Each structure stands twice: as structure tokens, then as C-alpha cells.
Amino acid sequence: MRQRIGVYICHCGGNISDYVDVEELSKMFHKEDGVVVSKDVMFACADSNQKAMVEDIQQYNLDAIVVASCSPKLHLHTFRAVAGRAGLNPNNYVQVNIREQCSWPHSDRPREATVKAAGLIRAGINRVVYSEALDSIEIEVKKAAMVIGAGISGMKAAIDLARAGNEVYLVEKDYFVGGHIAQQEKLFMTGQSGKEIVKRLYDEMKSYKNITVFTGATVSKVTGSLGSFNIEVKVKPRFINGKMDKQSVKRVMDDCQVTVRDRFNEGLTTRKAIYKNYPEALPDVPVVDMEALRDHPDFLEKHKAVINPNEQEETIALLAGSVLVTTGFDNYEPKEGEFGYKNIPNVITLPQLNRLMELSPEKLVYNGKEIRSVAFIYCVGSRQKKGENKYCSRQCCTSTIYTALQLKEKYGKIQNYHLYRDIRTYGKQEILYDRASKQGDLFFKYEEKELPTVEMNGNAITLKVKDYLTNKKELEITPDLVVLVTGMVARADAPHISELFKIPIGNDKFFNEIHPKLKPVETVIKGVYIGGTCQGPKNVSEAVQSSLAGASKITALLKSGTVMGDPVVARIDADVCTWCGKCAEVCDYTAIRETITKAGKHIAGVNRSVCTGCGICAPVCPVNAIEVAKYTDHEIEAMIDGFAAEVEIREEDVSAVNEGKEDFVAAHMKEYPQIWKDILDTLDTEKKTIPEMVDTLNMAPEMVTWHLMTMNKYGVVSPAGTNDKEEYYYYKIK
Amino acid sequence: MPNDNTSPKILVFSTDKISDPGIDQAGLRKIHYSPSVYVINMPCSSGVKPRWILHAFEKGFDGVFIAADGHECSYSASCPERTNDIIIASQKLMAEKNINPKRIRMAALCSVCAEPFVSHMENFSKILAGLEE
């Protein structure tokens, strides 16, 4: 139990103290048991106050501190660090949110706001009394990373990881690397060929001795955790005798007459039973499709020097400190009959059209017919209000428009019709939209509630659309080809990967990061990161940005050889636990296993480096044997007691909350908090409006507004006229 | 000074990463709600113990509200069901103490759900004020 507590209550320059009587509260808590120091401070986060706190902790030998100020999302780490600098365990610090959850939402009722703040602070003090000096968990990490999926996201990440000196295992399920971009003849925005990029990256990977690429490989088992994941990888055989030279292998390929549907060409063509995805596919070793050759023993016998039907699947055990998942996306497969798909001959998908174009160097011919007009139906399998995929697939508007430009560039006279819901060619991609409009493409806007219809009339397709651009006029088009702009969906085997690594899956079925803005590539599984399109639709540049972010996170993690794990984990009371196993059943991370105590008792044991501290196990224990550190019964119940305690505040002080306020503030404003300094920095050279400051500071508009109002009130800044449209005031330094 | 605030006292359990930021948003935008709403933030709403809920009622809270992450929970896909189990378990304990089961509620809130949070608090306050045990 903590007995020497320091309490700091922040004015936030008026953001709090305009509505909450912080001076009265600091006097009140001075009398509280265990409280040695109780102060109201102008800006708790200001450097001068941080220094004063360090001095207090040392001088008064404080064993815990409470700061009542803004939301912990802003300054939890600031004050943790203060505690650390003063030699106090950062876990003996509690932050109480009396701004976002008190002074601001209750600015209409200062009296009640003060009473509530008293309850919140008392709860904080009660909680800190029970706080423990928890030590971080030191975990050794193996300087090796596994990257799963060798699309562009995985390959770029593997190279970065290797360059930083890590051992890298790149595991690719297909027999060839590259993922979807290998299917793209040209990629927006640079016009580069997908295959060339794949080749360049593959060559670069080969130049690193510390990258091992496994193709035809999948992860089959994972044990261990952050620092040392033991991963079993199964590598499928290629059935090619590795000793044979390329010429002999090629002769067998030429001799092969067995063909099957070509997945790489989206089913538009067939491929041989001995194949490469495309001639330059890498690694440069063909694969034998044994399934396709099952009924051709003569062929196998004839070429037994080259084809080895007995080659076995290999299982390889690897040890990695961290894992990056970059397994990418699948294309949405339209349902039979969706816009005529599979029922009407000339209805295909965008990925199919892209393959068709690469395979058709001169004339665009489909089903024996030369294509002179193409109608694209956008958002197929995306943005479904009633369907499964509520999200927008982000890249397909631009992919389609880029394809339409290519059609015209490559084949000359082609008329493109675009049946869209909204055009989302954001950022620089807008230039392509402009080009498509200028080249004479026609755009029609439809709504989900009135979908276009595709019918066959004799030999011709009739496409009907209610066009919202021309007052919902029903228009008819007769294109040679209808192209369904299919969106991105999560990989069919994503649940399997999720199961192996315990990565949470979102509503959209893609993998879930912890937080899209604050922890965009981290998962709740320590040491497991996600990058590229396995987290959701992205174009190449966005996919690579996220996978490289994951790679740098991993490099930072593996650098020192050890990492400090969060001590907020579950723990079991060995005396109480009866090993009923209920907790282990609900733990999604298999952090709980049966263990035997020295005394021979069977109890639940928590693997501290795996436990996420989610607390899900705690309420299910029938005998209350589980607590999560920092969320113990003592701490939470003491907080509730704190909220509930009677508050005695002298009436006159509350009503006088604002009297003499400005003088006090002026006298105590020795230093500005960081956020004021940041605002002043933006005003240093020129006056600015609030939206301009928001842009420069990348901060919530409300946050800038409230601080600016306070700064204005205390004469730190002043208004300087309005902007041209008279929409916003300019502010300048006073 | 006596607390002359007569609106029902509500304890909210929020989550660090999603619903608590949503509640912060209400403050940031100065959207007012009752000052007798108190919030405890947790990693995940599925970690709230029924005994804490009972403790809150014993200490005079009129209602307990769990601001869950719903399907956005980054810890567990089954978070909504788990949190619901906690509500059911709590209601059983509440029944033993003759506490109306309507005194506990749960809803999913997102990280920018300022208005939804405030309207949940208003509705819940109304329900609590209208309860006759």
C-alpha cells in the first residue's frame, strides 16, 4: 500500500479551472490520509512543473503520484516519465481525466463539475494506494523475422529487414513470388510493369545472404511468443529433379499436352501441367502439377529423369523473434448471375480484362469478337449496404480509369463507358480521372438501390442504367464487353492464419491492427505485425508504406536482443484456483495452460510474454482466482468507493470560482505548455486561422480552438481580422 | 456543500482504445451530459467483473453502463458475446439482491461516438429515473 502520495491538480490555463475549483480541491486533498503533497498547478505538463514534481518526489520521498489533468491519451507517458526520472516506478502513477471527462462536458454546471472532479481525484488516490511497483517483463528476442506472403508488400519488407541486419525468412504460398502485381502489365501511377518490379525485387532479395525465400510454402504450426516464435513451415514439392539442366526441363514442358485452367490468367486461358505462372516468373524453376498428371503414367514414365513423382513435402522448423504478415487480398468473385456474370458471355471482371489486355498485344478480342466498346460497372462486391462488404475497395476506381486509359492508348478506337457510384480517385490519381474525361470516356452515376441491369438481346448486350447525372433518366448502352469492377476481399485462408497467430479479424474479415491511427501495423499479439492489403484494401504505394512501417517496427524490436514486455498481464491466485480450465477456454491467445505448483497442485499458469492483459479470463473464473495487474479488485473497487464518497466543498468558494481568476492565472503563467508553444510556433511568422493551424499542427480542431480561446483570454494571442471570405478569424501573437 | 445533483448516478466502464476516446470526444466538443456519470477505463469490456458491478450498486450507483467496442474490439472477435455474458452473470447476482436488471446496460461505442454516448447517457438516465423497485 502506498502511503506517501503526491497529488497535482491542473488548471490547464483555465480549460479546467474555469469550471472546476481546482484550488479548493487541492486544499481538500491535502487533508486526505496518505497525501503528503497536494498542489494546484497552472500547466501540469509544463517543463517547470515536471521538474518540480521530480523534486517533490525526491524531497518528500513520495511513493506514488496522481495527476488530475487532461485525458491520459495525451499525457500518460509524460507523467510516467516524470515518475521514472524521479526514481519512482511508473506504475505507481495514476492519471485522472478531469478535462475531457469533467470540466469540458460539464462546463454548463461548474458546481457539479467540481463535485465530480473531487470524486474522480479521490478515486485516483484510492487506486494509487493499491498500485504496485510492477516491473516490465524482460524477454529475449531472436534476431530473425518471418515475413509471410511474397507480394510486393512482403518483398519490400523482407529487403528492409535484411538490410538492417536481421535474418529473414520469406514464406510464399504460391510457387512463384510477386502476388497480384505480377498480373498487371502496367501499374498506376508510374506506368511500370508489375513483372519488372517483381524481378527487380527478387534480384535484390537474392543479393542478401540473410534472406531465405520459401515458395510453395505455408505455415502449419506456431508455438512460442514474442522473441521466439517456433514456426513450422511446410514446403510443397515441385516434383522436378533438381539436378537436371534447364534445357532438359524445357523439353519436357514442350512435350506436355495436358492442360488445365490457368489461374494466373484468371481462367481466360489454360496452362500446361508443367508450368510457370508466366515465362519470366521467379524463382526460375517450373512446377509439375501432379494432380493434373495423375491419369498420365506414360508421360511420367517417359520423363522420369526430369519429373520425380516421389518427391515429398518438407517440414522445416524455424525460430523467429517477430513476424510480419503480408498475405494480401483475394479478388471478389461475383455471384453467378450478378450483372450477368457467367450467364452472359461477354461479362468479365476487371482482373480478367487486365490479363486479357496483356495477352492481346494488338487487337482486343474476346469470345471471337473484336472489342470496340467497354462498359465498366463499378463497386461490384464493395460498398454493399445490405451485403457483406460494407467497405470501399479504395484502389478500384483508379485501377479502372487507368485501365480505360490503357485501352485507348493500346488499341486506339475504343469507347469506354463508366457506370459508377462515386469516383474515388483521391490525391494525385485525380489527374487520371481528368485524362479519362478528356479522352472522351462517358460517365454515368448509378445508385445501389437502382442497380444497372445487363441483358442479352440476340447477339448484343443491353445495359440499362438509371443515370443520376441526367435526372435519373434510364439510358441504354450496347457495349461489346461488360467489365465488373470487383473489389478486394480478405484472403480465403485468412481465418487459418488468424488461428495460427491469433491475429484478430475485423468485421470486414481483413486482419485488425490495434488502432488505425495510433498503432496502424501492430496487432494485439506482441511481436506480430501486419502490412499491405491483408489489413484492408490499398494500392501498391499504400500497401508498401504499411509493410515498411511493420519492417521498421520489427527492426527496432529485434535490435537490442531483449525487449521489455508490458507488466499488465493476468495472474492466478494459486491457493484459490482449482484448475477447472474455464479461463483457458476463453483466452484467445492460449496464454493459459495447466501447470503444477511446487506443492503438487494443478492450477492455471499464465505465459506472461503471451498474455495481452485483455482481462477476458478474469470474469469467467468461478472462484475469482484471476486478476489483471493494475485492474485488481482492490484497485477498481477502491475507485468506485472514491466516486461514491461524500464531497464537502464550501459553497462560497464554488460560486467564486471565476473571481480574481485572470489575475491569478496571469501571475502563475510562468511557462506555457507544449501545445501552446506549438500553436505560438505556427504563428511565429504569420497570422493564421484556426483551420490553418489545425492543418499545420495535425491536431483536432476542437483542441486547437479551446486552447486558442484560453490563450486569447489571457492575452497570449489576439484576433487579427478575418480571412477574405470572412469565414474565420486570423490570430497573431500579442 | 451537499451534492444537489439529483440525476441518477451512472458508472460507465469504457475501453482504453475505442470507447473511452469516444467519451473524450464528447468533452472535447463540449457536448454536455450529466455530471453524475463516472467512467472507469479498461483494456477490454469483456474484462469487467460482475462483482465490481455489484459493488457499484452497493455504493449507491443507480446504473452501470458498459461502453463496449462491439465487433471493433482488437482483442477478441467474440467480445460482444463475452461482454453480454458478463451482463447476464451480473443480472443474476443483482436478482439475489433485488436490484432491477434494467439498471445495467451495454452498447457498442466507437472512438468518435460523442453524440451516441451522450444520447445513451440521456436515455439511460431517463430509464433509471423512471424505475420503481
Ligand SMILES: Cc1cc2nc3c(=O)[nH]c(=O)nc-3n(C[C@H](O)[C@H](O)[C@H](O)COP(=O)(O)OP(=O)(O)OC[C@H]3O[C@@H](n4cnc5c(N)ncnc54)[C@H](O)[C@@H]3O)c2cc1C
Ligand atoms: C485489377 C487490379 C488492378 C490493380 N492495379 C493497380 C495499379 O495499377 N497500381 C496500384 O498501385 N495498385 C493496383 N492494384 C492494387 C495492388 O494489386 C495491390 O495494392 C498489391 O498487389 C498489394 O500487394 P500485397 O503484397 O499487399 O498483396 P498481394 O499482391 O495479394 O500479395 C500477397 C502474397 O501473399 C501470398 N500469400 C497469401 N496467403 C498466404 C499464406 N497463407 N501463406 C504464405 N503466403 C501467402 C500470396 O500468394 C501473394 O504472393 C490493383 C489491384 C487490382 C485488383
Ligand code: SF4
Ligand atoms: S474505389 Fe471506387 S469502385 Fe472501388 S469500391 Fe470504392 S468507390 Fe467503388
Ligand code: SF4
Ligand atoms: S477459471 Fe479460475 S479456477 Fe478455473 S482454472 Fe482458471 S483460474 Fe483456475
Ligand code: SF4
Ligand atoms: S488476460 Fe487472460 S484472456 Fe487475456 S490474454 Fe491474458 S490470460 Fe488470456
